[in-house]
Amino acid sequence: MRSSHRTLFQALALSLCISASALAVPPEGPARLLSASHEAYASAMLSGGPGKDGIPAIDSPHFSDAASANGFLDPQDIVFGVFHQGQARAYPQRILVWHEIVNDSLGADGLSITYCPLTATAVGFKRGATSLGVSGKLLNSNVVMYDRASDSHWSQIAGVAIDGPAKGRSLEEVRVVWTTWARWQARHPQTQVLTRATGALRNYNRDPYGSYLPLQGYYADPGVMFPVMHQDSRLPTKRMILGFRTGRVAIAVDRAHLREQAVLSYRHGDEHFLIIRDEQLDTGWVYRSATPIELDPASLRFTAEGPQAAELEGLEPLNAFDAMWFAWYAFYPQTVLLDGSPQP
Amino acid sequence: MARPNPDKLLIGGLAVLYALLYLYAIGDLDIARAGWNWQALDWQWQRLWARRGPWYFEAVAMLELGVLVLLISPANLVLAGLLTLLLALNLHGALALRANARCSLSQGAASSAGLWPALLAGGACCAPSLLLVLGIPGLGAFVGLFAWLLPLSLLLLVLSRCWQRRRGAPRVLRLL
Numbered sequence: 001m002r003s004s005h006r007t008l009f010q011a012l013a014l015s016l017c018i019s020a021s022a023l024a025v026p027p028e029g030p031a032r033l034l035s036a037s038h039e040a041y042a043s044a045m046l047s048g049g050p051g052k053d054g055i056p057a058i059d060s061p062h063f064s065d066a067a068s069a070n071g072f073l074d075p076q077d078i079v080f081g082v083f084h085q086g087q088a089r090a091y092p093q094r095i096l097v098w099h100e101i102v103n104d105s106l107g108a109d110g111l112s113i114t115y116c117p118l119t120a121t122a123v124g125f126k127r128g129a130t131s132l133g134v135s136g137k138l139l140n141s142n143v144v145m146y147d148r149a150s151d152s153h154w155s156q157i158a159g160v161a162i163d164g165p166a167k168g169r170s171l172e173e174v175r176v177v178w179t180t181w182a183r184w185q186a187r188h189p190q191t192q193v194l195t196r197a198t199g200a201l202r203n204y205n206r207d208p209y210g211s212y213l214p215l216q217g218y219y220a221d222p223g224v225m226f227p228v229m230h231q232d233s234r235l236p237t238k239r240m241i242l243g244f245r246t247g248r249v250a251i252a253v254d255r256a257h258l259r260e261q262a263v264l265s266y267r268h269g270d271e272h273f274l275i276i277r278d279e280q281l282d283t284g285w286v287y288r289s290a291t292p293i294e295l296d297p298a299s300l301r302f303t304a305e306g307p308q309a310a311e312l313e314g315l316e317p318l319n320a321f322d323a324m325w326f327a328w329y330a331f332y333p334q335t336v337l338l339d340g341s342p343q344p
Numbered sequence: 345m346a347r348p349n350p351d352k353l354l355i356g357g358l359a360v361l362y363a364l365l366y367l368y369a370i371g372d373l374d375i376a377r378a379g380w381n382w383q384a385l386d387w388q389w390q391r392l393w394a395r396r397g398p399w400y401f402e403a404v405a406m407l408e409l410g411v412l413v414l415l416i417s418p419a420n421l422v423l424a425g426l427l428t429l430l431l432a433l434n435l436h437g438a439l440a441l442r443a444n445a446r447c448s449l450s451q452g453a454a455s456s457a458g459l460w461p462a463l464l465a466g467g468a469c470c471a472p473s474l475l476l477v478l479g480i481p482g483l484g485a486f487v488g489l490f491a492w493l494l495p496l497s498l499l500l501l502v503l504s505r506c507w508q509r510r511r512g513a514p515r516v517l518r519l520l
Contacts (some may be wrong), residue, residue, distance in 0.1 A: 047488040206376040
């Protein structure tokens with residue numbers, strides 16, 4: 001009898017643990033296109049060198065105002081900008097290159113701002129009550145994160161858990177703008193800026209991978225250091241694209257091509273996409289509709305929230321992020337590439 | 345027969361140079377744009393052995409001296425000191441044997457081969473940087489093996505020192 005009670009208690013405790021773990025994992029995001037099974041992704045993971053948390057996430061971020069940040073940041077320094085629930089924050093690339101994840105909170109939301117230097121991808125995720133850490137593993141040269149509630153592995157670019165209790169679950173994304181400090185500050189003068197009080201000691205004046213201004217080191221080298229699942233030569237490996245995906249299609253817009261346009265339209269099946277160039281931030285914003293979208297570029301104006309125009313009301317904004325071409329293609333070999341070439 | 349007396353200044357200079365190179369390779373010593381600053385983390389014992397990677401530990405303080413940045417990690421300094429001591433012993437033995445004409449220059453160089461894995465091990469903390477220096481695409485698949493470089497280096501240095509002693513290299517400080 002005692003034995004059966006013990007078994008019952010053990011089962012109850014186990015189910016409570018599983019429930020708690022399930023509740024604590026990040027909130028579910030929309031279904032997105034995947035080019036391989038979760039199992040295939042999990043088996044393609046490999047060590048990136050440092051172990052789990054060897055690259056320490058920032059769990060207690062501190063922020064300064066823009067004026068104070070000017071002492072540390074140059075106008076051309078890259079920052080990852082987030083505007084969420086009426087609050088603007090800038091995360092300097094010089095800091096994130098050493099940490100890759102900031103577990104932050106904006107408004108009522110717990111957010112993880114993530115950056116992978118090897119693929120040049122900065123993506124924000126709603127993390128819920130848990131937080132994300134750097135697993136030390138890579139998938140297609142891209143950072144693999146883990147959540148501290150269930151210890152599941154999450155791919156940053158795919159935005160999905162590839163193994164562990166949360167396997168198959170997708171993350172809800174938050175827009176992160178890859179821009180420069182001068183551009184972000186011009187758009188968001190009241191922005192807060194992540195400071196170097198990260199809880200770890202690093203030389204934040206040096207990027208261990210190279211530099212973006214001038215373009216040097218890994219960022220300029222055409223070589224890809226870690227194995228990837230798919231390769232393509234239509235663009236140089238490290239060429240920056242703006243990528244977005246739905247449940248049915250992945251689309252990459254060549255950043256150089258986007259700079260020459262005010263707006264770009266693309267139709268895939270019954271999905272209509274509009275990509276709007278934001279000259280001030282040097283980025284793009286993406287919208288989706290079930291019907292063709294007509295927009296007069298002259299009617300566009302840009303605010304802290306992004307592009308504003310009467311024609312955009314009712315459209316669905318899609319998250320987009322910058323990436324090196326090789327990395328985007330490694331995850332989405334079926335991707336559409338908008339680079340000015342005629343589309344089939 | 346009088347024992348040969350290897351150039352202590354040369355050995356000391358090379359050992360110090362090696363220690364600096366090792367600290368540079370692991371990123372604890374850097375030449376970069378910096379100010380004049382001193383930072384130390386709140387004292388906690390566990391910070392002393394908080395790992396950044398295999399055989400690579402977190403710093404507890406940082407010193408910025410103009411263009412020089414020094415991350416101070418006691419555990420990394422102990423490892424650097426151990427490697428430097430072993431290197432100095434190997435150099436001492438190699439020079440002594442060479443002076444005694446018992447060992448050729450190439451054998452002397454070979455006896456100090458252990459220092460190269462140690463320098464390479466510096467990159468294990470930040471493998472992509474090392475791979476970039478080596479310029480070998482796809483080598484990342486083997487990055488997990490880098491964790492073995494530092495113990496390999498220590499082993500090679502100890503073995504080569506034992507080999508030198510068997511060949512008749514003199515003790516240093518009557519101990520090693």
